[in-house]
Amino acid sequence: MNTKHGIFKLTAKGYFLDQQLLNVMQQGEEKVLLHVHKDFYELVIVFNGSAQNVRSVGSETIHAGHVFIMPEGSVHQYRNLKDFRYYNILFQPSLLKMGGDLMSLETLTGSHPLFDFQGAGENRMSRILTVNESVLAKLVIMLSELHNELENRHRWWQESAYFMFMQILITLLRTGSPAESADKVENVFSIGKAIRLMEDDCTQKFTIRSLAHIAGMSSSCFRHKFVRTMGLPPMEYLMMLRLHKALLLLNGPASVGEVARQSGFPDSNYFSRLIRHYFGYSPREIRKKYNSGKLTPNMLLKDRPLNQHAADQDKKS
Structure with missing residues (x-):
């Protein structure tokens, strides 16, 4: 991790072990400084509370049930955290090439709101989607299982983690809808x-x-x-x-x-x-x-x- 003009640079080397294309982290209310995702994508699933997702062009309120992606090269930070809890799924672009053309970044980009990236350069991010209470509860369980798989590294862990990730992604593609108003x-x-x-x-x-x-x-x-x-x-x-x-x-x-x-x-x-x-x-x-x-x-x-x-x-x- 290094900084440039007050921006922390996050690289894949700091989050992925050898031959690892995927990582999952549960985050709490720790202060999140302004940072850039240098060479990986961040899928954010908020399961409690709220915060402001701040970019240079402005900010948006994110709540429990909100889902969005920050692509490589994007810059953001969280402010005004209120009981904020979320999961980060960090993945390298090559992960989606494993599924062939059907689930590649090239195929998904622009074809679904979750991969409909808005803005340019460091301000790129997907549209914010929302999932309902029951879907969110299922996702939290799936994310916990994925986290355990990546931590324990039992035999065939990479293949298992990949299919768990794809199950989570497909759930979001099927159930996510454009975020409604905060109220x-x-x-x-x-x-x-x-x-x-x-x-x-x-x-x-x-x-x-x-x-x-x-x-x-x-x-x-x-x-x-x-x-x-x-x-x-x-x-x-x-x-x-x-x-x-x-x-x-x-x-x-x-x-x-x-x-x-x-x-x-x-x-x-x-x-x-x-x-x-x-x-x-x-x-x-x-x-x-x-x-x-x-x-x-x-x-x-x-x-x-x-x-x-x-x-x-x-x-x-």
């Missing part, structure tokens, strides 16, 4: 906090008021934005989470009453009626079909995903 992004990820709590323990006695407090919104605003984001009201989403948990528990030894309680339904009769209403069988019938091999939890969940109830409501309205 919209903040709303989605504030609601995401409430969703994560419900999914972590759906048996808790959540209320609209308690969930809205977690999201930092009024009850009416939270309900409206939740429906717009998830396709159904918060309490109905919570009920579907509980029903899905019950389907999995019915494949175990617990009694129907115990399954009901462990899924967040204190009244087993009400629980049985709901199961029959949504899945067409009583809990005992489902258990018998599980035992005979005629049905599995995955078959029922596939036929009745969480968003199916929202679709049913649309048909009624």
